[in-house]
Amino acid sequence: MIEPVKALNIDFNLATGLSTTRESTKRQLSRMKGMYYDEQAFDEKVAKENDPLIYEFYELEVPQTEGDILFGTSIVYPGKVGNEYYMTKGHFHTILETGEVYYCLSGNGYMLMENPEGDWQIEKFAPGQAVYVPPRYAHRSINTGDQPLVTFFSFRADAGHDYGTIETKGYRKLVVEKDGNTEVIDNPKWA
Amino acid sequence: MIEPVKALNIDFNLATGLSTTRESTKRQLSRMKGMYYDEQAFDEKVAKENDPLIYEFYELEVPQTEGDILFGTSIVYPGKVGNEYYMTKGHFHTILETGEVYYCLSGNGYMLMENPEGDWQIEKFAPGQAVYVPPRYAHRSINTGDQPLVTFFSFRADAGHDYGTIETKGYRKLVVEKDGNTEVIDNPKWA
Numbered sequence: 001m002i003e004p005v006k007a008l009n010i011d012f013n014l015a016t017g018l019s020t021t022r023e024s025t026k027r028q029l030s031r032m033k034g035m036y037y038d039e040q041a042f043d044e045k046v047a048k049e050n051d052p053l054i055y056e057f058y059e060l061e062v063p064q065t066e067g068d069i070l071f072g073t074s075i076v077y078p079g080k081v082g083n084e085y086y087m088t089k090g091h092f093h094t095i096l097e098t099g100e101v102y103y104c105l106s107g108n109g110y111m112l113m114e115n116p117e118g119d120w121q122i123e124k125f126a127p128g129q130a131v132y133v134p135p136r137y138a139h140r141s142i143n144t145g146d147q148p149l150v151t152f153f154s155f156r157a158d159a160g161h162d163y164g165t166i167e168t169k170g171y172r173k174l175v176v177e178k179d180g181n182t183e184v185i186d187n188p189k190w191a
Numbered sequence: 192m193i194e195p196v197k198a199l200n201i202d203f204n205l206a207t208g209l210s211t212t213r214e215s216t217k218r219q220l221s222r223m224k225g226m227y228y229d230e231q232a233f234d235e236k237v238a239k240e241n242d243p244l245i246y247e248f249y250e251l252e253v254p255q256t257e258g259d260i261l262f263g264t265s266i267v268y269p270g271k272v273g274n275e276y277y278m279t280k281g282h283f284h285t286i287l288e289t290g291e292v293y294y295c296l297s298g299n300g301y302m303l304m305e306n307p308e309g310d311w312q313i314e315k316f317a318p319g320q321a322v323y324v325p326p327r328y329a330h331r332s333i334n335t336g337d338q339p340l341v342t343f344f345s346f347r348a349d350a351g352h353d354y355g356t357i358e359t360k361g362y363r364k365l366v367v368e369k370d371g372n373t374e375v376i377d378n379p380k381w382a
Contacts, residue, residue: 004306004308004310004312004325004327005325005326005327006312006325007302007304007312007314007322007323007324007325007328008314008321008322008323009314009315009320009321009322009323010320010321010323011319011320011321012294012319012321013319014205014296014318014319062290062323065288065326066257066347067286067288067289067290067326067347068289068290068325068326069260069290069291069292069323069345069346069347071292071294071321071323071345095258097256097258098258098259099253099258099259099260099348100260101260101262101345103203103262103294103343105205111198113198115195117195119195121195121197121198123198123199123200124200127205128202128203128204128205129200129201129202130199130200130201130202130203130262130343131198131199131200132198132199132200132201132253132260132262133198134195134196134197134198134259135196135256135258135259136195136196137198152294152321152343154260154262154292154345155260156258156260156347157290
């Protein structure tokens with residue numbers, strides 16, 4: 001007889017996004033070399049601020065089939081590299097035709113999306129806002145506030161993460177602070 | 192040229208689960224005839240309490256492909272029919288081999304699950320607890336607390352809902368209050 005698959009019950013604190021029962025994956029700034037456009041500010045920050053933690057998220061061990069759903073929280077901390085806000089690396093799904101939902105639990109920011117054809121979109125995160133990333137769109141969470149940006153995400157468990165395309169080409173757009181306002185600018189380093 | 196699919200941004204209040212921009216689907220008690228085991232208590236409640244609202248949830252218009260994710264909130268109100276707690280109808284997915292995640296935003300209760308082979312499982316909801324319903328499992332949310340049980344759910348958009356199997360056969364197990372405690376009992380009406 002086949003053993004039934006067990007249900008999971010996992011805690012993610014509604015305020016901090018952190019779990020007491022699972023270990024998060026942590027991304028310090030040095031792991032994002034080349035992704036922020038101000039390279040001098042990047043190098044200084046890594047050196048002088050002891051390579052700060054930019055974001056963390058959970059990678060659960062759910063069976064990676066097309067019928068399963070992977071989920072967890074993502075926490076992007078507040079801060080800037082030069083005038084560019086802290087953000088996640090951003091990724092496409094390896095199975096490009098799969099979407100993902102992010103539900104904002106706390107903090108403020110944006111989801112920046114672009115597809116291989118060059119269309120880009122941006123949606124606002126605020127507590128209680130769900131952002132749906134359609135299939136084919138790379139997506140990056142950006143914290144423009146002064147508190148951690150905490151989201152609960154879910155997507156098809158077999159979708160996979162393609163980080164390489166963004167690491168190589170970059171994003172078409174960047175989100176920066178200018179004169180106290182949040183602005184979307186063209187990425188001068190986009191390949 | 193193919194028009195890019197638009198991202199969605201939808202509000203679901205973190206405390207109440209309600210959206211100000213979308214209309215919910217509402218389930219009043221009379222729509223659940225035969226699902227609570229105490230039929231006399233059921234009939235009395237429908238008549239004397241003006242057919243109370245038991246739960247509501249959102250059904251968004253996301254493309255129903257295997258690559259899309261459907262999401263929304265579910266709100267089960269507190270109360271009992273006889274000694275059986277307010278609950279959702281519960282459903283299998285039409286595509287049986289698809290899972291679903293529920294993240295509890297507020298309230299207390301349980302997710303009761305069973306598969307066609309007769310295995311059943313129960314997991315606890317409390318604020319900040321995510322419950323993963325594996326593929327093949329019917330699932331029903333049950334509010335055992337005195338506040339609304341609010342969860343954020345997501346699943347593959349083409350999975351579909353099979354309510355008929357539960358409506359016809361019932362659940363193997365029920366969740367009731369006995370001497371001030373919450374107990375799982377066999378369903379005397381299970382077919």
